[in-house]
Every structure is written in structure tokens, then in C-alpha cells.
Amino acid sequence: MFGSLKGHREQDHTIVIEFERKNVLIEIIEPSIVHFFAPIATERRASKAVENLTVNPGVFSVDLQNSQLVIKTEKLLIHVFDEFVVDVFDTAGNRLCADYRGSARPFVRRGSGEGLEVAAEEGHKLEAEKHRLKIQALKKMEKDMFFYGLGDKTGHLNKRGYHYKMWNTDDPSPHVESFEAMYKSIPFFISLKEKQAFGIFFDNTYESVFDFGKENDDYYSFGAVDGNLDYYFIYGPSVKEVVGGYTRLTGTTPLPQLWTLGYQQCRWAYTPEQRLREIADTFREKEIPCDVLYLDIDYMDGYRVFTWDRKKFPDPEKTLKELKDQGYKVVTIIDPGVKKDKGYAICDEGLKNRYFAADKDGVPYINKVWPGDSLYPDFSNERVRKWWAGNQKIMTDTGVAGIWNDMNEPASFNGPLPDDVTFNNDGVLTDHREIHNVYGHYMSKATNEGIKNATGQRPFVITRACYAGTQKYATVWTGDNQSLWEHLRMSLPMLINLGLSGIAFCGTDVGGFGFDCTAELLSRWVQVGAFTPLFRNHSSIFTRDQEPWAFDEETEAINRKYIQLRYRLLPYLYDILHDEETTGLPMIRPLLMHYQDDPKTYEINDEFLCGENILVAPVVGQGERARMVYLPEGNRWVDFWTKGIVEGGQYIVRDAPLDVCPIYIKEGSILPLYPVQNFVGEKQIKQLTLEIYPPEKGRESNYVHYQDDGSSFDYRSGAYNLYRFSALRSEDGSIRIRLEKEHAGYKMAYESFKLVLHHMKPSRITANGELVAFEVFKNQATFKIADLADVRIEI
Numbered sequence: 001m002f003g004s005l006k007g008h009r010e011q012d013h014t015i016v017i018e019f020e021r022k023n024v025l026i027e028i029i030e031p032s033i034v035h036f037f038a039p040i041a042t043e044r045r046a047s048k049a050v051e052n053l054t055v056n057p058g059v060f061s062v063d064l065q066n067s068q069l070v071i072k073t074e075k076l077l078i079h080v081f082d083e084f085v086v087d088v089f090d091t092a093g094n095r096l097c098a099d100y101r102g103s104a105r106p107f108v109r110r111g112s113g114e115g116l117e118v119a120a121e122e123g124h125k126l127e128a129e130k131h132r133l134k135i136q137a138l139k140k141m142e143k144d145m146f147f148y149g150l151g152d153k154t155g156h157l158n159k160r161g162y163h164y165k166m167w168n169t170d171d172p173s174p175h176v177e178s179f180e181a182m183y184k185s186i187p188f189f190i191s192l193k194e195k196q197a198f199g200i201f202f203d204n205t206y207e208s209v210f211d212f213g214k215e216n217d218d219y220y221s222f223g224a225v226d227g228n229l230d231y232y233f234i235y236g237p238s239v240k241e242v243v244g245g246y247t248r249l250t251g252t253t254p255l256p257q258l259w260t261l262g263y264q265q266c267r268w269a270y271t272p273e274q275r276l277r278e279i280a281d282t283f284r285e286k287e288i289p290c291d292v293l294y295l296d297i298d299y300m301d302g303y304r305v306f307t308w309d310r311k312k313f314p315d316p317e318k319t320l321k322e323l324k325d326q327g328y329k330v331v332t333i334i335d336p337g338v339k340k341d342k343g344y345a346i347c348d349e350g351l352k353n354r355y356f357a358a359d360k361d362g363v364p365y366i367n368k369v370w371p372g373d374s375l376y377p378d379f380s381n382e383r384v385r386k387w388w389a390g391n392q393k394i395m396t397d398t399g400v401a402g403i404w405n406d407m408n409e410p411a412s413f414n415g416p417l418p419d420d421v422t423f424n425n426d427g428v429l430t431d432h433r434e435i436h437n438v439y440g441h442y443m444s445k446a447t448n449e450g451i452k453n454a455t456g457q458r459p460f461v462i463t464r465a466c467y468a469g470t471q472k473y474a475t476v477w478t479g480d481n482q483s484l485w486e487h488l489r490m491s492l493p494m495l496i497n498l499g500l501s502g503i504a505f506c507g508t509d510v511g512g513f514g515f516d517c518t519a520e521l522l523s524r525w526v527q528v529g530a531f532t533p534l535f536r537n538h539s540s541i542f543t544r545d546q547e548p549w550a551f552d553e554e555t556e557a558i559n560r561k562y563i564q565l566r567y568r569l570l571p572y573l574y575d576i577l578h579d580e581e582t583t584g585l586p587m588i589r590p591l592l593m594h595y596q597d598d599p600k601t602y603e604i605n606d607e608f609l610c611g612e613n614i615l616v617a618p619v620v621g622q623g624e625r626a627r628m629v630y631l632p633e634g635n636r637w638v639d640f641w642t643k644g645i646v647e648g649g650q651y652i653v654r655d656a657p658l659d660v661c662p663i664y665i666k667e668g669s670i671l672p673l674y675p676v677q678n679f680v681g682e683k684q685i686k687q688l689t690l691e692i693y694p695p696e697k698g699r700e701s702n703y704v705h706y707q708d709d710g711s712s713f714d715y716r717s718g719a720y721n722l723y724r725f726s727a728l729r730s731e732d733g734s735i736r737i738r739l740e741k742e743h744a745g746y747k748m749a750y751e752s753f754k755l756v757l758h759h760m761k762p763s764r765i766t767a768n769g770e771l772v773a774f775e776v777f778k779n780q781a782t783f784k785i786a787d788l789a790d791v792r793i794e795i
């Protein structure tokens with residue numbers, strides 16, 4: 001396609017390479033991030049994921065040597081050959097990623113004629129997907145290569161051996177490993193081999209495919225039905241650095257409001273108003289913390305978005321105000337489909353201003369969703385995004401605290417949208433094939449902007465469909481799972497891979513959406529939910545109740561226990577998301593992210609790290625009352641429940657009665673904790689608790705804690721406090737703990753600190769030289785100090 005290499009020119013950080021038949025671009029974004037672009041469909045590229053890119057190429061050189069171009073950055077060595085064949089090495093010459101020299105050789109599916117017909121008659125789905133790829137890159141597969149990322153795909157953590165498709169899909173049948181496409185399209189993956197990691201972000205919004213050696217073990221590949229060959233190579237060598245690089249390109253999740261980390265209760269549907277209030281009252285009566293209640297589609301008047309059914313909610317403003325007084329924030333669903341209905345303001349306005357996607361003749365396109373015949377706002381048009389953003393005020397003025405964007409793949413009940421439905425694409429007219437995968441992305445962007453403009457607070461948007469970069473605008477959930485043990489199991493790799501794909505704030509429907517939950521399944525699911533960023537219980541219409549009290553006393557007590565634990569952990573979780581705003585590191589992480597030198601972590605599907613300090617090994621099988629836990633090598637671990645110390649680098653068997661989720665704290669951790677509250681803001685937190693798991697002798701551990709008002713953007717102009725806590729353990733076993741402030745900008749600073757010191761029986765404690773009273777219970781010392789201090793603990 002490209003022909004032989006003819007020459008090159010440099011323009012700032014861009015190298016234009018001239019081939020016989022086509023010029024291509026290589027941009028050095030950073031020493032370890034390189035962008036490859038071959039214009040196939042369009043000369044110009046307009047990424048929908050990468051905005052406001054900062055380019056820091058460092059020093060690099062370009063040389064033509066024996067008819068190959070050699071590009072050297074401070075981190076990478078790139079060889080470019082005829083036909084735009086590219087090999088990438090690290091600076092020591094280790095090959096990281098090389099173009100495969102042969103051509104594609106898909107495996108054979110055997111069987112023909114009558115055999116296929118009778119199998120199809122029985123209901124077997126035998127149609128192999130035909131992808132008609134216009135763009136394809138084949139890369140040489142190496143032994144021991146592991147693959148991660150790709151957003152919310154089903155299956156396991158490591159994607160080697162599988163094939164996936166990026167085409168946002170709403171399929172409510174039970175999600176299983178054989179699903180190639182899901183609700184989200186995040187065309188980004190990470191490869192890990194012999195402790196070296198790199199990522200590839202294929203920035204193409206058309207239907208695209210990824211094959212990690214399913215087709216043939218000699219190569220892995222990515223390709224698309226149209227668009228350009230447009231991808232970024234992001235070098236590690238650590239997975240952390242790859243995720244950091246990817247989120248510098250596509251953005252990180254902005255720090256959310258603190259209450260969004262509280263427990264959230266959803267249901268299709270809490271209507272009428274009386275039912276919603278019943279739910280609200282029950283949480284408070286039973287002292288089960290809850291911050292957020294959801295209204296699903298039934299609150300609307302005939303499913304018309306931005307309206308209320310006045311029979312079910314006669315006075316929504318009053319209802320929402322009273323719920324707010326009880327500490328609740330109400331989030332309402334808003335789907336994209338606008339009911340085709342003359343006299344309905346949103347429809348009339350949209351038609352008048354040509355805000356809807358149109359068929360090839362310019363006639364507004366109609367398909368069916370909940371309201372019946374519906375129109376699809378063209379969110380790829382900035383004017384439409386502004387209009388949609390403005391509409392959010394209708395909801396926020398009523399007291400709505402956040403918006404839930406659903407059905408934005410976009411879903412359609414009357415067959416898929418035809419390819420030729422036209423979209424404005426910010427002035428460069430295109431069709432459905434290019435916009436489909438970014439429809440939800442643009443909808444979230446508009447919703448986010450609207451809430452921000454209307455409230456001035458950090459917006460809370462939750463979306464089902466997304467593309468790379470949507471993390472800047474919304475949190476996501478994994479769509480219509482079911483109350484199945486397999487879906488609880490699968491939620492872990494799905495959420496971990498979402499986190500590795502830049503989506504730091506994500507969750508699954510706790511308890512499962514479709515089908516009927518059981519007491520045991522809910523008990524185990526809430527144990528996972530407590531450690532996932534978005535902690536929302538949701539279930540479908542016509543399924544059995546699934547609130548924390550819906551089963552028996554034991555289940556209710558287990559729900560209370562883990563939801564309360566979540567509220568104690570809030571400052572820790574908030575710290576993770578604060579760090580994430582700059583590092584891009586998610587809350588829920590695979591063990592390999594912090595233990596990349598330990599290959600035993602590479603395929604652990606059923607354990608995860610919540611931040612760096614907490615390892616969660618939940619039970620995800622019915623009837624299981626013990627499980628094997630792998631504790632990674634490199635440090636020791638403290639059993640959260642028994643406080644027993646366990647060496648890393650081994651498999652252990654941990655008892656796990658129904659109310660116990662095995663949790664391990666990394667030795668040396670300093671964990672900030674809040675008291676239990678029924679909702680965020682119920683108590684004014686004047687005292688911070690610090691649980692200290694002392695480091696080994698001779699070691700020091702550090703923890704940085706962040707505090708702000710939890711809701712506004714004032715932190716961006718300095719209205720926050722940053723504390724640094726450190727614990728240094730001497731050879732004689734004594735400990736020096738320092739509580740210092742690195743930044744003082746938020747006026748409601750803590751007035752005191754409660755320290756809980758594990759594995760210590762001190763003889764004397766002083767703070768700034770003054771004696772401090774303390775209590776010892778079992779193997780744990782507790783004491784309070786009035787302010788920041790230099791604390792010495794002698795044994």
C-alpha cells in the first residue's frame with residue numbers, strides 16, 4: 001500500500017516519511033510515546049479522545065541508514081522500513097513490538113453443507129463475523145506475552161487467545177465470554193512480556209477488531225473497517241507508566257464529589273414518590289449508610305426526557321428537597337432518544353433547529369426506544385451539545401444531583417441504525433459508522449458541561465456507552481449484568497481492565513441487574529462493591545427486591561457491615577481518586593500493577609488491589625467458605641480481620657465464612673479513616689483516624705492525605721490541605737511518626753488525630769516531647785494527639 005521508503009522531513013516533533021505511494025507521520029509526543037499516522041480515509045486527523053495534548057518530545061534524532069529510517073528518542077529506538085513496516089525497541093536494543101512480516105492466516109472453521117444447516121436449525125449460531133477490514137496492523141506475537149485493557153470486555157484479565165470487536169452494543173442477554181462486543185469501545189491494550197510493558201491506543205472510532213493470537217499464534221493484530229491507521233505506542237516499562245502515558249493522552253477522571261463515593265441505591269424503578277420515600281426512610285431507620293437514590297425511566301411523563309410524570313411525582317422539587325434534608329442526592333436517568341411528539345418542547349426545539357441525526361436525504365431519522373418512535377440528538381455537533389448541556393438545568397433546578405445517561409450506544413429497538421444515517425461531526429459531515437462508538441462519549445461530554453454550568457460543582461454523570469477519553473466526563477457502569485455468580489466473578493476482570501483502560505471510576509450493578517438475586521449472592525457482591533469505585537446496587541423491573549434488607553437479618557447485617565466499612569474508608573478512597581487526577585492510576589488495580597516483578601500476579605482474575613495498600617480477595621462462588629489467596633512477593637501482608645502477619649510470595653488458604661471477605665493490608669500502610677456516617681456530610685469530621693501497620697525494622701513508610709470541601713472546584717485554586725504522614729521504625733523497634741502539613745489552603749482542617757498502632761505495646765509515647773496517654777488492647781495501641789506533631793513511640 002505504501003511502497004518503498006523515499007525520504008523524510010522533520011517539522012518540530014513530527015517526522016513526515018515519504019513512501020512511493022503515500023506520506024505518513026510519526027510524531028514524538030514524549031520520549032516514550034510515539035504516534036503513528038497513515039492517512040487512509042482522511043488527510044487530517046481529528047481525534048475525539050485526545051484533547052489539549054501536551055507535547056514533550058525531549059531530544060530525538062532521525063537518520064536514514066541502509067534504506068531504513070532510524071528514529072531515536074530518549075526512551076525508544078524505532079526502525080521504519082519500506083511499506084511502513086515498523087519495529088520498536090527499547091534503548092538497550094530489546095525488541096518490544098515488531099510488525100509481522102507475513103500475511104494474515106486465519107484458522108479454519110471446519111464443516112459445510114448439511115451439517116451446518118442442521119446445526120443452525122437446532123439454534124447454534126454459526127455465522128463467523130466478517131469484518132471487511134480496510135485497515136489492519138499485524139504485530140509479531142512473542143511467547144509469554146500477556147494482554148490487558150480493551151475496556152469492559154467479558155472473560156478474564158489476560159486477553160491472549162481471544163478476539164474482540166469495538167462496536168458499542170446493547171445486548172441484555174447474559175454476558176458471557178463469547179461476547180466480542182460490549183457497551184463500550186476503548187481501543188487500547190497493554191502488552192506485558194518479561195516484566196516489560198507497552199500499550200497501543202488505536203484511535204479509530206469505526207468498528208474495529210483486536211485479535212490477540214486467536215486467529216494465529218504468530219501475530220496479534222488490530223484493524224478497522226474504515227478510517228486511518230492511527231495509533232500511539234506507549235512504552236512503560238511498567239504497566240503504571242503505560243496507564244500514566246495513556247491517560248496523559250486521553251485525560252484522567254477529574255476528582256468527583258465525595259458523596260459519589262458513598263453507597264448508591266438504584267432500581268427499575270422507585271416510583272411512585274411514596275416508594276422512593278419508603279426506601280429513603282428504611283435506610284435511615286436501619287442505619288445502613290446511603291447517599292444516592294436513583295430514578296429510572298418511569299419518573300418521566302411517557303418516557304419524554306426532561307419531564308416528570310406528575311401523577312407519580314406531583315411536586316418533584318418538594319420531594320427532592322425533603323430527601324436532600326435526609327442526606328440524599330437523587331440521580332435521574334436521561335436517555336438520548338427524544339420522543340417524536342408534536343407539542344413536546346424538546347422534540348419541537350430539536351426539529352426546528354435540525355438537532356437530530358438525519359437519513360441520507362436530510363429527513364430526521366427515527367427508530368424505536370422506550371418512548372416509541374424517537375429521534376436521536378446529533379451529539380457530534382457542538383451546537384447540539386450546547387443545547388443538550390443547557391437542558392440539564394431543567395433537572396438540576398428541580399434538585400437533581402447527577403445524571404445517568406443510558407441507551408447511548410445508541411440503542412434502537414427497531415433494528416440497528418443504518419450506516420448512512422448522517423451526523424454533523426463538528427462540521428465535517430459523516431455517517432453513523434464513524435459516530436456510533438463516540439455517541440455516548442459526546443452525550444456524556446454535553447451532560448457534564450451542562451451540570452457544571454448549572455451548578456458550579458463537580459458534575460456527576462454516569463454513562464453506559466463510552467469511547468477512549470470518556471473518563472474526563474463520566475463514571476461508567478458495566479450495563480445489564482444478571483444476578484449470576486458468573487457475573488460476580490467476571491465483574492472483577494471487567495472492572496480491572498476498565499481501570500487499565502483509563503476508566504478509573506467504574507462499577508457493576510451490585511447484586512446483578514437481570515434475574516433474581518439470592519441472599520448469599522448479594523452478601524458476596526456487597527463485599528466486592530465496597531471496594532469498587534462506583535458502589536451501586538441496581539436491579540431490573542420485575543425481579544425480586546434486592547435492597548440490603550430484602551432477604552434476611554444475616555444478609556442485612558452483612559450489607560450494613562460492608563457499607564459501613566466503605567464509609568470508614570472514604571478518605572482513603574478519595575485520596576486514590578485525588579492522586580488519579582494526576583497519575584491516571586485507577587482505584588481498582590490488578591496485582592501486577594504493583595508487583596510486575598512477580599509473574600505469578602499476571603493472571604490473577606479474582607483478587608485486586610484497592611489503591612496500593614489494600615488487597616481484596618473476595619469469594620465469588622456459591623457455597624464457598626474458604627478460598628486460596630495469592631499474596632504477592634515483595635512485602636508482608638496483614639490480615640485485616642485477625643491482624644495476623646503473612647509473608648508475601650505465597651498461596652494461602654483463608655477461611656471465608658459468609659460475612660468475611662478476605663482483605664489484606666500491605667505491611668507499612670498508613671490508612672486514613674472516617675467515622676461511620678449515614679451519608680457524607682452527616683458529621684463534621686474534626687478528627688481523622690490513622691491506622692498504622694508499622695513497617696519492618698529499618699524501614700520508613702509514607703502516606704499523603706488530601707482534604708478539601710468535597711464538592712466545589714475551589715481546590716483547583718488552592719483550597720485544600722495536604723498532609724504527609726510518615727512512620728519510621730528503628731532497629732530497636734521504636735517508631736517515629738510525623739504528621740506534617742504540606743499544603744494548607746482549606747479552612748476546615750482536622751483539629752485532632754486518633755492513631756491506632758497495630759502490633760505494638762508501647763512503654764512510652766511523646767508528641768513534640770510531651771507525654772501522651774494511650775491505651776493498649778490486645779496487640780494494638782490507641783491514642784489521640786491534638787494537632788500535627790512529631791510522635792515517638794518507645795517499646
Ligand code: GLC
Nearest residue numbers: 268296297333406479480540
Ligand atoms: C437499561 C439499563 C438499565 C435500566 C433500564 C431501564 O436496561 O441498562 O440500567 O434500568 O435500561 O431504564
